Amino acid sequence: MHRATEQVLVNLALYDGVADHLQADQGIWIGVDGMIRAVGPVDDVLAEAGDVPVVDLGGDVVMPGLTNMHVHLSLGLPGHLADEVHRSNLAELVLLMADSARRTLHAGVTTARLVGEGRYADFALRKGIEAGAVDGPRIFTAGHALCCTGGHGWEADALEADGADGFRQLTRAQIRAGADLIKVCISGGIAGQYEAIDTPQLLDDEMAAVIRVAHDWGRKVTAHAGPADTVRRAVELGLDCVEHGYELTDEVTRLMAERGVWYVPTIVVSRCEQFFRDSGVPGWLMERALGAGPRHWESLQHAIRNGVPIALGSDMPPHAGYDETTATVRELEFMVDAGMPVADALKAATIRPAEWLNADDKLGSITAGKHADLLVLRDDPTRSVSALRTLHVVMKGGVVYRDDHGRTRARR
Template sequence: MHIPTEQVLVNLALYDGVRDDLQRDQGIWVGADGTIRAVGPVDDVLTEAGDARVVDLHGDHVMPGLTNMHVHLSLGLPGHFGDEVHRSNLAELVLLMADSARRTLHSGVTTARLVGESRYADFALRKGIERGAVDGPRIFTAGHALCCTGGHGWEADALEADGADGFRRLTRQQIRAGADLIKVCISGGIAGEFESIDTPQLLDDELAAVIRVAHDWGRKVTAHAGPAESVRRAVELGLDCVEHGYELTDEVTRLMAERGVWYVPTIVVSRCEQFFRDAGVPGWLMDRALSAGPRHWESLQHAIRNGVPIALGSDMPPHAGYDETTATVRELEFMVDAGMPVADALKSATIRPAQWLGQADTLGSVEVGKHADLLVLRDDPTRSVSALRTLHAVLKGGVSYRDDHGRLRDAR
């Protein structure tokens, strides 16, 4: 079990997740409980912290830990990954997910929103991480995704139902298991062999039943969705968030912005040919994913232009290699390429996901009273999100889980 050490980080430049600019000559006092006790000009923080251990970061940059809002730790894509998941018993599955969780944390993702896992293993993993038995990000999970009979994700352990009563039952089952949110598949996608992206898959009364039950129990609902018409209907029924949105329109994104419906674009999944090849996915899946790319890109640009609240999510494993970085960082770079200002992109991976999760009082920024979930970079993230390629240290709750240069041990 990892125990936080009271320490003061000095000689650093800070992006705090609140202001858009960089603050130089800052100090961060991390308490023995793993929360931030003071942050500000270094001399003021040192005075306040007294004789706490001092760690010199040699002028590097500190920012909040990242949140990835579309994660599957038991990724069930057709191919090598899916085969490994499905032939594993429950104990083996938890170990596979624990390894992915550890890699996710080391990649700088200190919080992950899971949107469809297998055999309720995510709840055991969450408990292990919370108790300190397993290294991994803070987990918020939907449990199993929900779909209609034969709907998107059924091969990857989404639970099937038909009719409003069936979906009410499945929603309550996930809440009973401890789900923090509900994930429902309302259209086809790229990974279903006998569907297309624009196949509508839930009737209005079925989706309305999910939303009603979830909201009554204080949970939000996010939906795997491709076509604009399915998204429009879902938004009008009270949906909270859209995943992928492969074929959004200007009109629908305006409606999403008006209703405050969030968007997690996962833009990497329609332009990750090498990952698909490495995963051994069938040719039809790769062709469908890559051919969706141009329209998916337009969807993201519509959402940016019309002010839809956007949060980062990769769908690919957060730590997966992509263009000499990770899928998480590449997703951020793509969002900027599509027209999102750097300041907004950074917030889409820090404070804004915390807001959606209802955790803005404890996560998402470097402020007094919040968890000391911190990244240390060589380069300035406010100039370019590609600075995250220079990540070399990760703290979660004040504990160092990655320290490439040994600087967090260089204390006096």
């Protein structure tokens, strides 16, 4: 089991997730409990900390750990990924997910929102990570995704129901298992062979049943959704978040902004041809995904322009290689390319997801009283999110899980 060490980080520039600029000559005091005890001008922090070991970061930049809001640790796209998942027994599945969790953490993602896993393995993994038996990000999970009979995701362990009563029962079953949120598939998508992206799949009373039960139990609902009209119906019924939104319109994104409905665009999934080839997906899936790219891009631009609250999510494995970086970093770069200011993109990967998760009192920024989930970069992320390509240290809860150059061992 890893344990935090009390220490003060010095000789660093700070992006704290609150201010939009770097703060020079800062210090961060981390307690033995892995919580941040003080942040501020280095001399003030050192004076407050007293006789505590000091770690010199050589002038590098420290920022909050990333949160990826659309993760499947047991990703089962048609092809060899699905084959590997489906032929695994439960123990093997948990081990596969644990390996993906470790890689995700090493990629700088210290918090992950899981939006559809299989066989309730995510709850066992979450327990193992919280106990320190497994290396991985902090997990917020929906358990199984919910869909109609034959609906999106049924081949990938989504649970099927029909009618309002059926969806009420499945929603309660996920909450009983320990779900932090509920994920429901309300339209077709890119990975279902016998559907189209714009196929509506839930009736209004079915969507309303999921949302009502979840909200009664204090859980938010996020929806896999493609077409604008289906999204509009769900938003009017009280939906909290939209995943993908392949075909959003100006009108619908205005409604989302007005109602405070969040958007996780996963823009990488409609432009990741090499990942699909490496994963051995069938030709129809690749053609549909890449063909959705232009409208998906327009959807993201509508959302940015109309002020929809946006959070980072990759759908691809967070650690997956993409253009000489990871899917997580590439997603952020795409969001900026689509018109999002760098300052907003950084917040979409740090403090804003924490707000959606109702965890911003402990996560999302480098502030006294929060978990010491920190990244160390060589370059300045407030100038370009591509600075995340220079990531070389990952810390979660005051414990170093990655240190490419041994920087955190250099104490004076």
